[in-house]
Amino acid sequence: MKFRYFRLPHTHNDAQIPLIRVHLINRQTKQMFPDYTSLVDSGASLCIFHAAIGEKIGLNIQSGRKGILKGVTVGTGVQFIHEISLVCGSHSFNTEVGFSYDLDMPWGLLGQQGFFDKFRVCFDKSKSEFEITPKQASAA
C-alpha cells in the first residue's frame, strides 16, 4: 500500500508528515471509529491513540492496564492499554494499544509494537511517498 506524505500549516520548509487513516474496532462490541488520522512513528514504542477515540468505540478507558506515557504529553502522562482490532488499508489485526487523555498530538501514533512489528515500512521522501507492506504478505 502506497501513501503520500501530508503537508501541514506552518511546518518547517517542506517538512512532510507520514500520516495514514486507520480504523479502530472494539473486539467485543464491534463498534468502529473509522478514518482516524495517525502518524507512522518509529520513535513510538507502542501505538497510542486519543482516549476520546477509544470512548467512541465503547471502551472503558480506565479499565485498561495502566502505564506511563512520556514524550508526547505535557509532562508525564498516563496511558491505558487495551486490545483492539486495527485496520490499515485492507489489513486488519488484533493488537494492544494505549489510549491516553494526555496525548498532546493532533493524531494517533503508530509505533513499534502493533504497527512496525506487523508492517515493513519504506519511506521515499524524494517521491513524497511511503509504502507499507504487511510482513506476512511480503514473506509469503
Place this chain on the structure above:
Amino acid sequence: MANVSSKKINYDLTKVIKPEHDGKWIALNDDQTKVIASADDPGKARDEALKKGVKEPLVMIGMKDYGGLIPTF
C-alpha cells in the same frame, strides 16, 4: 482507504486547516480540500461531516501551527 492508487486527493493541507480550527477535532471532505466540520468531540465532527454527505471524512485535531511538533535544527 485513501492511498496513492485512489482517486485524486489533496495532501497539502497548508491552506485547508485554518487558525480557527486550532484545538478542535476536524473532519475533512473526501478529497481533503476542505474542513467540512469541526467540534470539541471527534465523533461529533465525523457525524456532522457524514450528514453533509462526506463518505470517508478524515478526522484529526486542527492546529494553527504544526511546526512545533517537528524538531528543526
